[in-house]
Each structure stands twice: as C-alpha cells, then as structure tokens.
Amino acid sequence: MAENPIDHREAARAILRTDAPLREKEGQFLGGLAYRAEPISERQANWLAVLVRRYGPTAGGAND
Secondary structure, three states, rough: OOOOOOOOHHHHHHHOOOHHHHHHHHHHHHHHOOOOOOOOOOOHHHHHHHHHHHHOOOOOOOOO
C-alpha cells in the first residue's frame, strides 16, 4: 500500500463541507472516510485523489 500524502479524514471532511454536487456514492464514500481511523487502501486513496481533484478547493466550481 502506498503512503497517503494527505490525511484522508481531513480531505473527506473538506469536500463534504463544500456545496459540491456530489453523487450519492461519492457522498457515501467520503462520509465513511471522514471518520475512519484505519489506513485506507491504495484503491480508496486513488478514488479520494480523483474526488479531491474534482471537488477540492482549487477544482473550480462551488468553491470559487
């Protein structure tokens, strides 16, 4: 498993605090990560990275 460069809990919470137009499965995934104490898998880290790029503060959209 690769080392995660970002704290998955903080990243998930940051996206959930926005007005991002999340799909249901994206919201469920982020909600689960927001309070998960265990490390996440590489696959989960990859999906989180996609969501951070899509909905993160510099993604353009609801956060601009």
